[in-house]
Amino acid sequence: SQQGEEDPQALSIQEGENATMNCSYKTSINNLQWYRQNSGRGLVHLILIRSNEREKHSGRLRVTLDTSKKSSSLLITASRAADTASYFCATADSWGKLQFGAGTQVVVTP
């Protein structure tokens, strides 16, 4: 069963704009991770935020986590055409098993 649910399912923006996507989950977690998948390829790990953290940055990525609301958001600032991909959130239990959401498809047009 899916643990994470992303919103929106699809997002279309222009280069230079910011892209925000959200993830909600159902049960308690050890950490939450975001992955990117370029069309027809494997997933690439972007960033991990632990359950005791509220915000984390990595380059143009900013992730927030609100454990009281069981939700997370991923912000990509100053988007580029190369950011076109599907983005997945995944929650991890204490054993490291991941549960993925259905993903947000992001299209960045030049």
Added chain:
Amino acid sequence: DVKVTQSSRYLVKRTGEKVFLECVQDMDHENMFWYRQDPGLGLRLIYFSYDVKMKEKGDIPEGYSVSREKKERFSLILESASTNQTSMYLCASRPTGQGVYEQYFGPGTRLTVT
């Protein structure tokens, strides 16, 4: 860099055939995973292995089996392929360690069962 490779990018098989999907990782990771990915459903865990000859069922193990005879190789077996197993199959690996949770994925195998 960690490298996870999968034996085929695209595979077409007939209903009833036995299908082997191979995954190899070169970083001595203890944990390996098989997922299938379908539109609108994200990735779902089929099986995982935390050591050689060890395996655990994931969320959707029915119709699949796995084999892990060597640490670097994790095979997914479809005993009798069916059309509802047409999907993208992704393998991943992860080391064991305190606080280590990132998984490294292979490029995927797109399997079509006709």
